[in-house]
Amino acid sequence: MMLAxxxxxxxxxxxxxxxxxxxxxxLVYLFPGDPLVNLTGLEDIDQETYQRLTVLHGFDxxxxxxxxxxxxxxxxxxxxxxxxxxxxxANEIAQTLPASIELSAYALILSLLIGVPLGFVAGFxxxxxxxxxxxxxxxxxxxxxxxxxxxxxxxxxxxxxxWLPLSGRISLLFDxxxxxxxxxxxxxxxxxxxKGAAAKSAFYHLIMPTASLTIVTAAIIFRLTRRSVIEVxxxxxxxxxxxxxxxxxxxxxxxxxRNALVPIIPLFGMQFAVLLTNAMIVEVVFSWPGIxxxxxxAINQRDxxxxxxxxxxxxxxxxxxxxxxxxxxxxINPAQMGTAxxxx
Amino acid sequence: xxxxxxxxxxxxxxxxVHTWLEFRKSHIAVLGLWLLAFFIVLVILGPxxxxxxxxxxxxxxxxxxxxxxxxxxxxxxxxxxxxxRDLLSRLIYGCRMTLGISLLLVVISxxxxxxxxxxxxxxxxxRSSVLNHLLxxxxxxxxLLIAIVIVGILGIGLVxxxxxxxxxxxxxxxHNTREVVRAEMQKEYVLAxxxxxxxxxxxxxxxxxxxxxxxxxxxxxxxxSIAILDISALGFxxxxxxxxxxxxxxxxSEGLREAYKSPWLIAxxxxxxxxxxxxxxxxxxxxxxxxxxxxxx
Numbered sequence: 001m002m003l004a005x006x007x008x009x010x011x012x013x014x015x016x017x018x019x020x021x022x023x024x025x026x027l028v029y030l031f032p033g034d035p036l037v038n039l040t041g042l043e044d045i046d047q048e049t050y051q052r053l054t055v056l057h058g059f060d061x062x063x064x065x066x067x068x069x070x071x072x073x074x075x076x077x078x079x080x081x082x083x084x085x086x087x088x089x090a091n092e093i094a095q096t097l098p099a100s101i102e103l104s105a106y107a108l109i110l111s112l113l114i115g116v117p118l119g120f121v122a123g124f125x126x127x128x129x130x131x132x133x134x135x136x137x138x139x140x141x142x143x144x145x146x147x148x149x150x151x152x153x154x155x156x157x158x159x160x161x162x163w164l165p166l167s168g169r170i171s172l173l174f175d176x177x178x179x180x181x182x183x184x185x186x187x188x189x190x191x192x193x194x195k196g197a198a199a200k201s202a203f204y205h206l207i208m209p210t211a212s213l214t215i216v217t218a219a220i221i222f223r224l225t226r227r228s229v230i231e232v233x234x235x236x237x238x239x240x241x242x243x244x245x246x247x248x249x250x251x252x253x254x255x256x257x258r259n260a261l262v263p264i265i266p267l268f269g270m271q272f273a274v275l276l277t278n279a280m281i282v283e284v285v286f287s288w289p290g291i292x293x294x295x296x297x298a299i300n301q302r303d304x305x306x307x308x309x310x311x312x313x314x315x316x317x318x319x320x321x322x323x324x325x326x327x328x329x330x331x332i333n334p335a336q337m338g339t340a341x342x343x344x
Numbered sequence: 345x346x347x348x349x350x351x352x353x354x355x356x357x358x359x360x361v362h363t364w365l366e367f368r369k370s371h372i373a374v375l376g377l378w379l380l381a382f383f384i385v386l387v388i389l390g391p392x393x394x395x396x397x398x399x400x401x402x403x404x405x406x407x408x409x410x411x412x413x414x415x416x417x418x419x420x421x422x423x424x425x426x427x428x429r430d431l432l433s434r435l436i437y438g439c440r441m442t443l444g445i446s447l448l449l450v451v452i453s454x455x456x457x458x459x460x461x462x463x464x465x466x467x468x469x470x471r472s473s474v475l476n477h478l479l480x481x482x483x484x485x486x487x488l489l490i491a492i493v494i495v496g497i498l499g500i501g502l503v504x505x506x507x508x509x510x511x512x513x514x515x516x517x518x519h520n521t522r523e524v525v526r527a528e529m530q531k532e533y534v535l536a537x538x539x540x541x542x543x544x545x546x547x548x549x550x551x552x553x554x555x556x557x558x559x560x561x562x563x564x565x566x567x568x569s570i571a572i573l574d575i576s577a578l579g580f581x582x583x584x585x586x587x588x589x590x591x592x593x594x595x596x597s598e599g600l601r602e603a604y605k606s607p608w609l610i611a612x613x614x615x616x617x618x619x620x621x622x623x624x625x626x627x628x629x630x631x632x633x634x635x636x637x638x639x640x641x
Binding site for chain 2 (some may be wrong): 027029139140142144148151155274276278280298299304318319322
């Protein structure tokens with residue numbers, strides 16, 4: 001049963017990725033300009049090279065052949081060159097994507113650590129002052145445009161108080177060798193003499209972007225948790241547990257926590273996609289060298305190869321994460337699997 | 345008027361009135377509604393209220409501080425920006441532009457979404473299955489990301505970003521409509537109409553749709569808050585509306601350069617977006633809990 005489900009999800013994943021790759025291939029033709037230039041990113045090429053590239057990418061054959069060569073190129077890491085920097089896109093994405101994932105991951109962990117416990121507190125105190133206070137705070141946090149929130153943090157903590165650095169990922173004085181792309185991990189495993197100072201600088205640079213992402217995401221997670229807890233605590237089996245003479249604490253531990261968490265775990269997974277999008281905006285504000293600021297710069301400069309590759313990378317990541325969290329949720333709560341089968 | 349209860353008459357409110365009565369019990373929700381009404385009045389009457397033209401540059405008044413500052417003047421209530429444009433007028437026009445466009449987008453995407461959702465909910469078979477799977481995978485992707493992707497393909501500009509957000513909003517509306525239509529179609533009153541010989545068109549417009557209005561309003565408020573945030577975010581990132589148009593996100597990114605000298609250029613447009621989204625969210629939350637209370641009683 002589980003295996004069948006995994007296979008089904010895997011099929012869906014492959015199918016979606018196939019559609020995405022076809023779409024990104026179509027972009028080569030949809031963008032203005034010569035398709036071959038859009039594909040390779042090589043501008044100003046002479047006739048001879050052009051002929052060579054035409055054969056190399058199968059542009060003298062059918063669309064199907066071209067697509068086949070395109071896919072092969074994707075797997076070989078030949079994603080073309082960027083118009084603006086002239087560097088291979090695969091390398092640029094390999095450098096920027098981990099920075100975004102790092103930022104989003106820290107923010108997600110922090111939001112879960114803040115949002116879930118507060119959600120439980122508010123859910124158990126339903127219709128009391130604590131609940132109303134937390135709910136108001138969450139509505140405020142959730143209505144905040146994230147770019148404005150980041151700007152306010154910069155105005156207060158960088159410009160007025162001067163506590164935290166304005167932008168970037170680490171002070172330019174440090175030169176961290178690029179291995180995994182996750183800066184804290186890279187620093188940790190490097191053998192530099194100034195490890196401590198570099199880690200401190202990286203940490204200070206992380207605080208504000210993470211904080212602005214966390215505030216918005218924690219509010220959403222808080223609301224999801226609170227609603228789920230309220231529904232569980234008003235259900236009949238919880239009332240039955242009370243009538244059996246269990247204390248409030250026992251009811252919560254035995255029936256409340258697990259039943260409230262199980263239905264919302266897949267929703268937490270979906271938050272990662274939202275988080276990644278918000279991270280793209282925050283990156284622009286803080287000049288964080290992630291995929292978001294890179295992609296938006298590419299859109300502004302009409303760097304077509306970069307737009308195509310960047311979108312493929314981001315959407316692949318989002319789809320894979322969605323499927324992965326979906327599977328994880330089904331593993332935790334096999335009851336959902338049955339209904340999914342019955343529906344289809 | 346005192347509410348005299350002379351006759352022991354039983355009061356049976358219609359569902360809509362009932363929802364309104366429940367909604368009115370929450371003072372915060374009513375406050376949110378007033379705030380939203382204020383913004384909508386600004387959208388309609390903006391040009392009559394604004395003291396200056398939003399694009400009018402006064403070369404004698406660059407970066408004037410707001411009126412409450414010692415160096416400010418009452419002529420410019422909220423001060424001026426780096427080109428000498430009156431911030432109050434720009435804010436009013438900005439609300440008009442941001443909220444007006446968002447409202448338009450929400451209405452269009454709701455119409456498309458409801459139509460598609462009704463088709464998806466009332467049909468069975470391969471067609472609806474394909475549509476559903478496609479939509480469900482799109483549901484997981486945030487609207488702003490879809491919008492950025494579409495803007496990347498179409499190119500930068502206000503109209504393109506409007507198309508992008510409109511298309512990005514549709515999947516969620518379709519999904520929710522489909523779920524509600526499916527649930528309603530199972531109910532017995534629909535079956536009764538079916539036995540009376542009602543066609544699908546009739547079933548949808550006379551049986552299912554009247555039971556969806558409230559859900560649609562809730563859905564609309566959610567879509568509206570997303571649309572406001574997205575359109576101003578795209579403006580801020582330089583992908584949507586372009587300067588010098590008075591869009592709130594664009595104003596924020598323009599104000600960035602002078603943020604150090606006059607923080608009001610950032611604080612005020614940002615608060616306007618924040619208040620708009622807050623009002624919409626509060627009204628949406630109020631409506632949702634009013635609906636929940638009505639259905640529980």
